[in-house]
Amino acid sequence: MTAPDLAPPRTVGGVVAVWVVAAVAAVLVGAFAPVETRAVWMPVALGGCVIAAFAVQLALGRSRGFIERVAASVLGALLVMGFIGVGFGLSALVNA
Secondary structure (H helix, E strand, C coil), X not given: CCCCCXXXXXXXXXXXXXXXHXXXXXXXXXXXXXXXXXXXXXXXXXXHHHHHHHHHHXXXXXXXXXXXXXXXXXXXXXXXXXXXXXXXXXXXXXXX
16 A cells, blocks of 8 residues: 655646636637637637646646546636637627
8 A cells, every 4th residue: 555645746737727728729719710710619729628638637647636627627728718708709799
């Protein structure tokens, strides 16, 4: 049997890293995708964030709390991309 970690490393950095990736992806989609195809590219970018969340959490190598960390990463990415998407949607309405 192995000894438990006395002071487990912080895992918040991996979760926040996925949120930053989501923000960058949403801004890139909003900046480079045509207005009529932004709604198609946002879920594709979110799928990339899901894969990034799994990759980051697997790279940490800790099994305790894995599902919670992945869920927090993906939910945060969804919210970040949603807020940025709403901003781009409102700007498209104003410019129309």
